[in-house]
Amino acid sequence: MKRKALRRFTGITINFFQEETIMNIAVLGAWHVHTMEYSTALQKNPDSTLCCLWDSDPERGAQMAEKLGVPFQPDLDAVLSDPSIEGVSVTTATSEHPQVLMAAAKAGKHIFTEKVLAFTNEEAEEIAKTVKESGIIFTISYPxxxxxxxxxxxxxxxxxxxxxxxxxxxxxxxxxxxxxxxxxxxxxxxxxxxxxxxxxxxxxxxxxxxxxxxxxxxxxxxxxxxxxxxxxxxxxxxxxxxxxxxxxxxxxxxxxxxxxxxxxxxxxxxxxxxxxxxxxxxxxxxxxxxxxxxxxxDPMPIDAWIAALGGKGTAxxxxxxxxxxxxxxxxxxxxxxxxxxxxx
Structure with missing residues (x-):
């Protein structure tokens, strides 16, 4: 997502607009203890905006969405098919990682995820294959x-x-x-x-x-x-x-x-x-x-990931x-x- 931003400097206002890339990110999962930490990091980052939250447990998801001040979206497919959403922060239960991560990658959404990737080597390799084929930018949280x-x-x-x-x-x-x-x-x-x-x-x-x-x-x-x-x-x-x-x-x-x-x-x-x-x-x-x-x-992994989505550095x-x-x-x-x- 791109927006026009008025640039102001100390003592003067420059009367032109500069185009900035602001990444529109959805949170997938309110299960993890770090959901709030990562979500607020996205809200504080000037290069990202938090648009909505999905969770497989509607009650848990709605409660977390309310705390974050964003809409709760009960339909994962609706999140992943939304062209305005460029990336997802995944904080589901680890058991849900294969389904959620592969669906996000196939939908072309960039992925930041909590560790660990999966329970089995076979699941991990299948996720990796999907991520590599999709060409999306992927980061796992190793802070x-x-x-x-x-x-x-x-x-x-x-x-x-x-x-x-x-x-x-x-x-x-x-x-x-x-x-x-x-x-x-x-x-x-x-x-x-x-x-x-x-x-x-x-x-x-x-x-x-x-x-x-x-x-x-x-x-x-x-x-x-x-x-x-x-x-x-x-x-x-x-x-x-x-x-x-x-x-x-x-x-x-x-x-x-x-x-x-x-x-x-x-x-x-x-x-x-x-x-x-x-x-x-x-x-x-x-x-x-x-x-x-x-x-x-170094920048925290979620901030480095957002920077990479905007073409600033490597995830x-x-x-x-x-x-x-x-x-x-x-x-x-x-x-x-x-x-x-x-x-x-």
Whole structure:
């Protein structure tokens, strides 16, 4: 959608109009806890407008639409056939992703989606095929990759200062189960595909893949502390080709110190915690020192996606990265179910 905008500058008004591209975006799904966050981001972004919201549960959808101040559209086909709608933000239950994502792609709608992509590798590959054939711009939400500390950690790793990296650990937790603030449907495996690892554990999983590359196998141990029908405490250990190990730790039952990243190598190590990065290497004479200057954060994935729709930059976290996360999750859960190492 294009609109004419009067440009004003400090102290003067320029008497001409400049054409701007404003993306008309619909929200598909009010199921996810991040629906409000992503939707308000679209409303605040000067390059997008939020036009309507659809949900498979009319009551839930109408309530969320009212909170956002947009119309509720009960007919998904009506949303996807509307030529004025250029993109969709998908925050449905994960179980609805294959149907909704493929329908949106076939309708030519650009897609921003919450993770994870799908429950199975077969579903993920089918979605990917449809997305690639459609030519639409696709982004999955991997927000941790925008963080200054994680960007700096990747730069240090790639600089060779740590030598050959032999161990990586990412811990990402909160107290959603013990404190009781996660919605009940987050424990419904039919909708979520799993518990803490599938949800919060996605962040350590895609971070390990981003930093370490493709793993060769995975072993998992999941438990329940609060008696929920899905795991609320979980660890998966990834094995990489060079002998390195990557540990993905997550849970809904921990309070305080919600995030830790460690990288250890043959020449040095680093740790990220409390928005700080400390590292040791040959240049620090083996002493642990704080990295004083961090890079600027990248735009959040939903904002970068909107920018890409307007021809400004490249959309992050594309469909191949989305498929890769599903592959890791399938392996992690298969290992837990069988009690054995799962080889990718």
């Amino acid at each position: 941790h990759k925008t963080r200054p500390t994680l960007k700096a950690a990747k730069e240090i790793l790639e600089s060779g200062k740590l030598g050959q990296v032999t161990y990586a650990r990412v811990r990402n937790v909160h107290n959603g189960s013990t404190a009781g603030w996660l919605p009940p449907h987050f424990y419904n495996a039919a909708e979520t595909g799993g518990g803490a690892m599938m949800d919060l554990g996605a962040h350590p999983m895609y971070t390990l893949h981003w930093l370490m590359g493709e793993p060769k196998s995975v072993v998992s141990m999941f438990t329940t502390v609060t008696g929920k029908p899905v795991e609320d405490n979980a660890v998966s250990v990834l094995e990489f080709e060079n002998g390195a190990l990557g540990v993905s730790e997550t849970g809904f039952v921990s309070t305080g110190l919600p995030y830790v990243l460690e990288l250890s190598g043959t020449k040095g190590s680093l740790m990220v915690h409390n928005d700080l990065l400390e590292y040791s290497s040959e240049e620090t004479e083996g002493k642990l020192v704080k990295l004083e200057t961090l890079p600027e954060p 992050p976290n594309g469909i191949d990265e989305a498929v890769a996360l599903t592959r890791l999750m399938v392996g992690a859960y298969e290992s837990y179910r069988t009690g054995a190492k799962n080889v990718f």
